[in-house]
Structures are given as structure tokens and as C-alpha cells.
Amino acid sequence: MKEEQVLLPPDLPLAMSPELDRVTVRGGDVRLIWNESNLALYRLDRGAPKGRNIEIANTEFARFATQTRFEINAEGASVRGLAGGEGVLKTPYRFNVNGKQVDARRLKALVRPGAAPRIDLQDSYGRTLFYVDRIMFEFLDDGSIFSIRSADIRIAPALAKMIGNADAADQPVGEWQSAMPVESRIGGSRPKSCAAPNWPGTQVVGQPDGTKYQADVFMFSFTSALMRCSNCSAGEPGSCTTVSGCGAGTTHVIYAPSSTLANSRNRGTPIANVTGDPLGTSTALYGADVPWYQKFTGASAPYNNDQHPYLIWNLYRLDTVDGVERLTQVGRSQAKHAFLTTNVDPYAGDPCDDCGAWGNHILGKSCGDTYGTGNNDSSSDLGPRSEIVAATGVWGRCGSIYDPDCNGASNASGNTSHTNRMRVPVGELTPVSATTRYLFESWYIVREDINIYNTMASRSVVPTTSSISNSGSQGFLLGPVIDRWVDPNSTDPMETNRGLTSADTNGEGHVKVAMKVKDLGGGLWRYEVAVANMDFSRAEVVIGNGPGTNQVPRVISNNGFNRIRIPHAGATITDISYRDGDALRADWTTNLTSDALEFVAPNADASLNWGVMTNITFTADRPPSSGDVTLGVTRDGSGQGLPNSYDVASFGVGLPTMFSDGFE
Known part of the structure; x- marks a missing residue:
């Protein structure tokens, strides 16, 4: 059985929590950013979008007006999750699947609330064609707009069955972004005022002098996905073009992870963040709150700049040569800039310690967050590793690809869908020996994190030019791949x-x-x-x-x-x-x-x-x-x-x- 299965949370909206605000949002627009290479890979032809309600920017995305009503759980300025809701998304799409037409012109958007909320996209027959998960949300414009900054669009099992390819289920084929006006808010009873964040290095009140809050963020889980195939005539990113359906002409394959982190749970007593793992418990008795400010958002505490974590990922091949196992790095990404944290509750019975006044830009104790594959593949958030001093977590914004003239104004990155990605040469996907296996490694880089090794993890994968399976002999384990080798x-x-x-x-x-x-x-x-x-x-x-x-x-x-x-x-x-x-x-x-x-x-x-x-x-x-x-x-x-x-x-x-x- 595959590790990542489509689960069915309750259909009904969550009951109102007496402690949380219930926010109603209605209408707005949705932006669907399609991964054309993966649509072709799974034989999904959506046709060219046409219609008066669509704003076209290129062949890969379209913006639609919506008829939706979503219910949001909130705490002050912070979003706590999707509580329910539904609506209609009018699109021009009639997908061609195996010579048959699947009508998706009126997609019903149905919220599936829960610890990991989802939005199902159903056709007029009630069949879930796609689902939206890894949802990253926040309030904008002083709480007047509910924004889903990024979420993965994945193929649902029903559509995979129509395609005739069971492995297509759960595979990412696009990204959802939306902005919906807030219609009303019913206030909860939880107090909205709170103390300042407990930044790294801050003295713990009531404890002996020198007892400090310390940052220790854990990689909690991750999976990997194929994003597209490339034909790079000179090997350089600038020469690459997308190969539709990963067919003939593929020279490189691009993979990206969906990575979930969790902040330290320690409030004076060591508690495991990742159970059963040697690196799963923090040595910091008091976990710190972590700043998570989007680039170009100004001078914010505690570092007086737009500090945020970063993500990178690597791929390794292990071969047996002359009777001894060889470890080779065969792929590596550049750096993904994080921009907000959803502050979800990853632990049952240990709620996220986030103050509602902070918004979604500070990671609280015992709080979790996920960056999806579409998000990690975003051209507007990727940049060279060379701009980041990893040991200190400092980004050189001035002179970066986003601010080359150092004037403080954000520039377009200049990224294509091939630059700053992890591009693996096709030749590296050919096994060298009968025992050849692959390990995928996903990292977070967090400023002042006391243990870099529990902020990274690896797992076995089976990569090809048409997929990457998150299975194999070795499952998720904290730490670097080199420690798995020896x-x-x-x-x-x-x-x-x-x-x-x-x-x-x-x-x-x-x-x-x-x-x-x-x-x-x-x-x-x-x-x-x-x-x-x-x-x-x-x-x-x-x-x-x-x-x-x-x-x-x-x-x-x-x-x-x-x-x-x-x-x-x-x-x-x-x-x-x-x-x-x-x-x-x-x-x-x-x-x-x-x-x-x-x-x-x-x-x-x-x-x-x-x-x-x-x-x-x-x-x-x-x-x-x-x-x-x-x-x-x-x-x-x-x-x-x-x-x-x-x-x-x-x-x-x-x-x-x-x-x-x-x-x-």
C-alpha cells in the first residue's frame, strides 16, 4: 500500500469552538496554476482556457471568479484552519481522458475540515476529480481578506481510475491560490492579548539566570514528487525546455518535496517531537518562537530584517562497486525562501502555542507547518544557495536575484521553471548494480537552530523519468544521508x-x-x-x-x-x-x-x-x-x-x- 493515501475526513463543518473566532468568507477569486508537464504525463488534456470570467496570464494558469462560502477558524490575526464550506468554481475545462470527455466546467469546491484540511473538487456527478491539500493560509489587509497563499492540486483516485493508472492518484498537477473577502466574524472567548514572543536567547522568566529559550525546529515528515522533465541541450538551466509528458528528449528530471516541520514542544521538560527517532527529542528545555517574515516585509524583531527559514533538498544514489557501497550525490536544489507558517497542531493533546496577535509569521512552540510541492517549486520563492550563509541563517537580500540593485524593492527573480530546481540527469537514474537504491534528503535552515541534524531528514525513494515513489527499504529518519551510509x-x-x-x-x-x-x-x-x-x-x-x-x-x-x-x-x-x-x-x-x-x-x-x-x-x-x-x-x-x-x-x-x- 502506498504511504500517501486519500483519507476522508468528516464532510460536516466543524462545530464552533468557544475559544476560537469563526470567520465567514465569500466569493473572491481562485488562481489555478497547472503543471502542464504532469498533466501530460498522466494523459490529462484540459484544453486551452476560454471564457469571460477568466484572466489569462500564460498557458499554465488562469484566474476564476468564485461562488463560494468558506468557514474559517481563527484566533485574532492568525488563521487556525478551515472549518467547512463549499461553492462552485466555473471553469472552461473539459478534460480529455482516454478518448472520453470529463466535464469540469462547474467544479464543486467542498471543504473537508480536520487536522490536515482538504478541498475536494467534484464534477456534476459528485465525483472528486482533484483535491487540494498542503494549504497555506493567512489574513491580509488587516483581516479583511482570507488568502490561501499556496496549496497543492492533486489527482483524486476517481480520476486516476478514469485515466487507467492507479499510480496517478495523489500526484500533484498544479497549485491553488485564492483571495476571499471576509464577510463576518463571530468572536471567541480566548484572550487576544499575549506577551512578546520568546525569541532565541531570551531569558526564561522564573528560571535560573542563563536559562534561555532556544530554537530547535524538527523535520516532521516529507514526501517527494516529480514536477517536470527537461531537455537541456547544454546542461545549463538557461538551455532547458519542458518535455511534455516526460517523453523522448528528456535529459533531466525535476523533483521537489512536500516538507512538514514542527517546532520544539519543550516547556521545561523534554518531550519527543519525532517518536522512536534518536534525534527526535530536543536538548533545549525551553523551545523558542521562530520568526517567519516574508522577504521584503521590512525590519522585524528580533533581527531587524525580514528573517525566515529556507528549504533545500538533495538526492543520493547508493551503488555496490567492487564489493563496497558507494554514496554519490546526484541532485541538489537551490534554496526555497519560506514566507509564512500555518501554525497547525501536529500533536494530539498538545496544542500549538501561538498567540493570535502574531498572525501567521511566527512559529510558536509545538506548532507545525507544511510547504507543498507546488509551493517548493515556485519560481517567485527560489534563489541560489550562495546568497544564504547557512551556519547563521542570514540571507543577503541586498544584491540578491530579488534585489540586484539593492534599492529595497522586490524584483522578479528571472527564474524559469527549470532554474534553481533540483535537476537530476537521466543517466543518474540508471542503476549501477543490483543493489542500487536512492535516498531523498530534505532540510530546513533556521536561524539560531541549535541542532541542524534534526531539522533535516531522509527517506528511500524510487525515482524514474515518469514518477518518484516514496517507498523503499528505509523510511523517514532524521539526520543527513551520510549518517545512513556510515x-x-x-x-x-x-x-x-x-x-x-x-x-x-x-x-x-x-x-x-x-x-x-x-x-x-x-x-x-x-x-x-x-x-x-x-x-x-x-x-x-x-x-x-x-x-x-x-x-x-x-x-x-x-x-x-x-x-x-x-x-x-x-x-x-x-x-x-x-x-x-x-x-x-x-x-x-x-x-x-x-x-x-x-x-x-x-x-x-x-x-x-x-x-x-x-x-x-x-x-x-x-x-x-x-x-x-x-x-x-x-x-x-x-x-x-x-x-x-x-x-x-x-x-x-x-x-x-x-x-x-x-x-x-
């Missing part, structure tokens, strides 16, 4: 996983070095090495650029490592290879000396930057031993009193010094 606590003498924390790198970030070795016999050993830059960079950031504030950062440079040195004791080393998972980056140079195997970046642009993993393989005539792998930092640190390299107490090749850590 357990950091392993005592096996033929593998190791060591790293540096921000405390080891003067606050510059985290890095991990892992290796697996296979004794090939005949005095030869095969080495598979992975170096993962988690969030390390020696960034150059200038503060003070931009009008109206002295707190707007500009990231001048943001590179990580430019050299990897693996020590050896006179070993003969052959069959050397280096892979960074990105054919667009210049290859590193290999230098083999009498005492080390080195890999050197040809320029700063080819640096091993944050969120990137490289794979190194070689054969040696010496077994593994304890040793320090040296990582050279791209940017010179002598003027700042910082070292130009860091040593990771990891492994060497046949070094004479042995320690009691398994290499004996």
Missing part, C-alpha cells in the same frame, strides 16, 4: 564517520567525512570516501546596504572548502576518481604525493560549498588507519585570525600511528 557510532574497523561542529570551526559550520573500505585480497583495499559540507562557509557579509535600514546584509562571498588531503604512509594508490554530483562545476585536480592524496579545486566557484557532498574513490595497497583528513578553506582567514584549513580526526591510509578507535 553510522557515526560504528565500531567496524573498515568504516568511519567523523566530523566537525560549529564549536570546532569557530562558528563557521559543520562538516562530515566518512569512508568505507573493502579488503579486495592480494594486498589491495578499495576505499569509498564521502565529504559532506553540511553548513560550513567562510562568508564575507557586509551589513548596512539598502535604504531605510542599517540591517540589510549583502553576501560578498560564501564558499566552503577548496582542498581535501588524505594522508598515507608511502602507499601505492590507483583507480582514483572524484565526483561532486554536478557536471556543471569544474573538476578538481588530483595530486598524489609521497605522503598524501590531495584534491584541489581549480577556482573558488568550484568549492565544496554548504549542502554539497563529494565522493572520492581509490585503491591502495595499505589498509585504513587513524589519521587526520585536512580540509582547506577557500577564503583566506589570516586577516581574521582564522585557520586556512581544518583537520577532521577521521582516517588515513596505512599510517603507523594506531589508536583505540577501531583501526587496529
Whole structure:
């Protein structure tokens, strides 16, 4: 059975809560943004939209006037969820499905309330053709407009059956956006006033001096989906065009996740956020509230800028080569800018601790939020990782693709549907061995988060040019993929996983070095090495650029490592290879000396930057031993009193010094 099934919450509206406001919204408009590639993939031809009630901007979206009445639960300025409602969406669509016409010109929008609310889109026969979920909502214009900023449109099982493809059920084919005027509000009894947010670093009242609130946000769950296929003639994003239905000509496949997070539940006592997971409980006794302000919304507390979290995602392939498992990063996204939090209740009996006066731009304790696939694939919210200093969570808005002239006004990103996505070359989807498997990794980057490893997670997937299945031998687990490849606590003498924390790198970030070795016999050993830059960079950031504030950062440079040195004791080393998972980056140079195997970046642009993993393989005539792998930092640190390299107490090749850590 697939993990993601269509559940049927109650049809009836939720009863009015005595504590919450009940808001009625009526009319307005709905914007449907269709994923044309996925419609073609599932053989859904909607035809060209025509009609007087439609505003056309391009072939992929249309705006419709609605006849709807929705009921909203609210608390002051914050939306708490959909309570019920229905309406009619007049469209021009007659979908062609297997040679038959499915009339969708009068779609009934029926709210399915619940912890994860949904909107069913039904035809005149009462068949649910599509459903809308991962709904992100907020009030705008002082509470006069109810806005669904983003939600996924997915194929319902009934339509999948008509298509003749059961796997089409639950697949995303578009995004819903809407704005509906508020008609009335019935006030609840819950007090609307509250104290200031408990920002990270704030003293906890009534506790010993030095007891601070700390940010610790958890990845709660995620799934992945195919977004479109590309034909990239030169491999560069600018040369890419969409391949309808992912057919002939596909060179790259774009995937994106639907990612759910949950803030720490701790209010003085440790409580698991993700049960049964070693990283599932926060070490921070008092969870902090997290700022979640959309870009270009001004100087807001506590950092005096438009601070918000970011999302990235990566894809890895594991192959067995020469008897040893190889880990290779085969795809990586750029950065998605978050813009609001729905502050839902992810835990039964432990309600979200959000004050209604905050709106939907502060993540409270025990609160959850989901960014859907359409949202994470949004051209207006994606940007380069290089603009974000991951170890500090600072975005260089000034000089970014959204504010290149640093005048404080938001510019169009210039993104196409192929740029700043995770584009995986088709060749990487071909298994190398009978045991080939894939792991998808989804991260949040949150400013001042005390544990980056529980804010990321991975799971097995089966990616192809026509789908990506969230199934496999390994389910959801917190932490990075490199820790799944080699357990950091392993005592096996033929593998190791060591790293540096921000405390080891003067606050510059985290890095991990892992290796697996296979004794090939005949005095030869095969080495598979992975170096993962988690969030390390020696960034150059200038503060003070931009009008109206002295707190707007500009990231001048943001590179990580430019050299990897693996020590050896006179070993003969052959069959050397280096892979960074990105054919667009210049290859590193290999230098083999009498005492080390080195890999050197040809320029700063080819640096091993944050969120990137490289794979190194070689054969040696010496077994593994304890040793320090040296990582050279791209940017010179002598003027700042910082070292130009860091040593990771990891492994060497046949070094004479042995320690009691398994290499004996």
C-alpha cells in the first residue's frame, strides 16, 4: 500500500469552538496554476482556457471568479484552519481522458475540515476529480481578506481510475491560490492579548539566570514528487525546455518535496517531537518562537530584517562497486525562501502555542507547518544557495536575484521553471548494480537552530523519468544521508564517520567525512570516501546596504572548502576518481604525493560549498588507519585570525600511528 493515501475526513463543518473566532468568507477569486508537464504525463488534456470570467496570464494558469462560502477558524490575526464550506468554481475545462470527455466546467469546491484540511473538487456527478491539500493560509489587509497563499492540486483516485493508472492518484498537477473577502466574524472567548514572543536567547522568566529559550525546529515528515522533465541541450538551466509528458528528449528530471516541520514542544521538560527517532527529542528545555517574515516585509524583531527559514533538498544514489557501497550525490536544489507558517497542531493533546496577535509569521512552540510541492517549486520563492550563509541563517537580500540593485524593492527573480530546481540527469537514474537504491534528503535552515541534524531528514525513494515513489527499504529518519551510509557510532574497523561542529570551526559550520573500505585480497583495499559540507562557509557579509535600514546584509562571498588531503604512509594508490554530483562545476585536480592524496579545486566557484557532498574513490595497497583528513578553506582567514584549513580526526591510509578507535 502506498504511504500517501486519500483519507476522508468528516464532510460536516466543524462545530464552533468557544475559544476560537469563526470567520465567514465569500466569493473572491481562485488562481489555478497547472503543471502542464504532469498533466501530460498522466494523459490529462484540459484544453486551452476560454471564457469571460477568466484572466489569462500564460498557458499554465488562469484566474476564476468564485461562488463560494468558506468557514474559517481563527484566533485574532492568525488563521487556525478551515472549518467547512463549499461553492462552485466555473471553469472552461473539459478534460480529455482516454478518448472520453470529463466535464469540469462547474467544479464543486467542498471543504473537508480536520487536522490536515482538504478541498475536494467534484464534477456534476459528485465525483472528486482533484483535491487540494498542503494549504497555506493567512489574513491580509488587516483581516479583511482570507488568502490561501499556496496549496497543492492533486489527482483524486476517481480520476486516476478514469485515466487507467492507479499510480496517478495523489500526484500533484498544479497549485491553488485564492483571495476571499471576509464577510463576518463571530468572536471567541480566548484572550487576544499575549506577551512578546520568546525569541532565541531570551531569558526564561522564573528560571535560573542563563536559562534561555532556544530554537530547535524538527523535520516532521516529507514526501517527494516529480514536477517536470527537461531537455537541456547544454546542461545549463538557461538551455532547458519542458518535455511534455516526460517523453523522448528528456535529459533531466525535476523533483521537489512536500516538507512538514514542527517546532520544539519543550516547556521545561523534554518531550519527543519525532517518536522512536534518536534525534527526535530536543536538548533545549525551553523551545523558542521562530520568526517567519516574508522577504521584503521590512525590519522585524528580533533581527531587524525580514528573517525566515529556507528549504533545500538533495538526492543520493547508493551503488555496490567492487564489493563496497558507494554514496554519490546526484541532485541538489537551490534554496526555497519560506514566507509564512500555518501554525497547525501536529500533536494530539498538545496544542500549538501561538498567540493570535502574531498572525501567521511566527512559529510558536509545538506548532507545525507544511510547504507543498507546488509551493517548493515556485519560481517567485527560489534563489541560489550562495546568497544564504547557512551556519547563521542570514540571507543577503541586498544584491540578491530579488534585489540586484539593492534599492529595497522586490524584483522578479528571472527564474524559469527549470532554474534553481533540483535537476537530476537521466543517466543518474540508471542503476549501477543490483543493489542500487536512492535516498531523498530534505532540510530546513533556521536561524539560531541549535541542532541542524534534526531539522533535516531522509527517506528511500524510487525515482524514474515518469514518477518518484516514496517507498523503499528505509523510511523517514532524521539526520543527513551520510549518517545512513556510515553510522557515526560504528565500531567496524573498515568504516568511519567523523566530523566537525560549529564549536570546532569557530562558528563557521559543520562538516562530515566518512569512508568505507573493502579488503579486495592480494594486498589491495578499495576505499569509498564521502565529504559532506553540511553548513560550513567562510562568508564575507557586509551589513548596512539598502535604504531605510542599517540591517540589510549583502553576501560578498560564501564558499566552503577548496582542498581535501588524505594522508598515507608511502602507499601505492590507483583507480582514483572524484565526483561532486554536478557536471556543471569544474573538476578538481588530483595530486598524489609521497605522503598524501590531495584534491584541489581549480577556482573558488568550484568549492565544496554548504549542502554539497563529494565522493572520492581509490585503491591502495595499505589498509585504513587513524589519521587526520585536512580540509582547506577557500577564503583566506589570516586577516581574521582564522585557520586556512581544518583537520577532521577521521582516517588515513596505512599510517603507523594506531589508536583505540577501531583501526587496529
